[in-house]
Amino acid sequence: MSSGRFKQDLYGQLARVARAIGHPNRLELLEYIAQGSRPVDELAAMTRLSVANASKHLQDLRQAGLVRARKEGVRVYYELAGPDVVDLLSAVRIVGETRLAEVEQLVRTYIDARDDLEPVPVDEVLRRARQGLVTVLDVRPPEEYAAGHLPGAVNIAADSLAGHLKSLPRGREVVAYCRGPYCLLSVDAVAFLRERGYKARRLENGFPEWKAAGLPVET
Amino acid sequence: MSSGRFKQDLYGQLARVARAIGHPNRLELLEYIAQGSRPVDELAAMTRLSVANASKHLQDLRQAGLVRARKEGVRVYYELAGPDVVDLLSAVRIVGETRLAEVEQLVRTYIDARDDLEPVPVDEVLRRARQGLVTVLDVRPPEEYAAGHLPGAVNIAADSLAGHLKSLPRGREVVAYCRGPYCLLSVDAVAFLRERGYKARRLENGFPEWKAAGLPVET
């Protein structure tokens, strides 16, 4: 039986996929790529990596099938290969949170401690946003908002929130979201809004998870 | 803002989890561990690794939180940390199958080609087994069957199937399963049974996925 070869080859390939997400810099790159397609130099700047280094990591991701590269003029845009990649990252996140004390600790101190442990589940947001009971607030930078966002969401980038409070109806509850469950932009935004008397909560997941779940998306 | 530290530490930890499943031998070890707890020497024998090497890989898995070690007398039994680990492995499998041509090719030649592309979905098995319409057949070795199996399943190890056909009712359809979607034991069994006139199909997933999905398990 050549089943030994099968198993060997197969697990060799799957290990390639796993190793591709086995480096902190590649995980961070994927977080940004998951918001929409981006050229190499922007991704390098966002992650504070040298362009050559970022380029190499991106090619590693591409060879593992996690991202695609699309050439447009002089630049190369990288984009996520598909929603299954988001599911994979979520699975890693869940294992990390439930099995590694270090992760649980980090999440507790940086997120839970500031957010009063009451993230909003997705189905609730969907329902109440349709009824106009909440303002859905996207605090990511405008390029990412433009590449896709929750239906009806208002975009105010986290760093310009202070200057744009007028566009947020005072009475209604605000639900903020950003790049993912570990993105602190919405944590900061919620804290800021609460200080100013708003009733504000954080969506438990970010845009990529929303989209990967097949929920409606607006562009 | 010390959010840079947060992201760095967090992704460092998640990368640890990913790297733990980033080696073919560790993936194979996990396949066996997912069937139930096993001591180091048995796992080493099953994977044809040296005991020292297997021990080291198992410790890597333990440090990443994927497995637990339980000492019983003179031997150490390793067991899966939880169902979320099975979900993680499934996520890697799905990405590999949909994004890597090599994986799709391997699955096609070793499984689809021999199984006529008609795996049985889990809910169907659950329903029809309750009505007594199908014989559910567990072709894993008896120790693994003993550690947990589908409700009502009959256990005939794949290598002793030829000698135990009498315990399989001739008229009823057989649904065979084993260690997982990539375990060839049930593929062989289905082929063998079909040659002898049985109507036999393969369950699309194995025991670990069944259990991780929260479906009923018998011991």
Added chain:
DNA sequence: CAACCAATCAACGAATCAGTTGAATATTAG
């Protein structure tokens, strides 16, 4: 205690990986 066995540890070489630097390629602008 001594013998024995499972498991781990320590140390080593080969291989792979991560990041930098500087050169090479490709596409657009002038």
Added chain:
DNA sequence: CTAATATTCAACTGATTCGTTGATTGGTTG
């Protein structure tokens, strides 16, 4: 065509990983 810019490639260093070998620990048995 030339210049400018985004990206990739090549070469190299230091760090990490994998597997083996032989020694060591820890628990059981006679």
